[in-house]
Amino acid sequence: MEVDTRVDDAAMIDFVxxxxxxxxxxxxxxxxxxxxxxxAFFQRxxxxxxxxxxEELSPATVxxxxxxxxxxxxxxRGGTRQI
Structure with a gap:
């Protein structure tokens, strides 16, 4: 059984x-x-x-x-936030 990841991919992009x-x-x-x-989420x-x-996002948003x-x-990876 093959899993369609396009829905998950779209949901991940929408979340971000x-x-x-x-x-x-x-x-x-x-x-x-x-x-x-x-x-793993942000890598994907x-x-x-x-x-x-x-396709539906502006270049600036991307x-x-x-x-x-x-x-x-x-x-x-161990970086620090600058406040």
Missing amino acids: RSWHLYGGGSDEEIFIVFGLKAH VLMLLTAGRT EAMRKVCRARLWLD
Whole structure:
């Protein structure tokens, strides 16, 4: 049985679109909704955004979402937030 991941992909992109102005959503919410750790989630979303699965989004929104994904991945690797 093959799983159609397009629905999950679209839901992941929509989640980040909704939360990118607020840092991308909490790790807990990501795990509850998608069953993924935040690192895996943001890696996947960044890959989807880079692959062009964003026809309905403006280029500025896509770039803002990419920045959030990269920042979250950087923080997960031990980076620190500058306040």
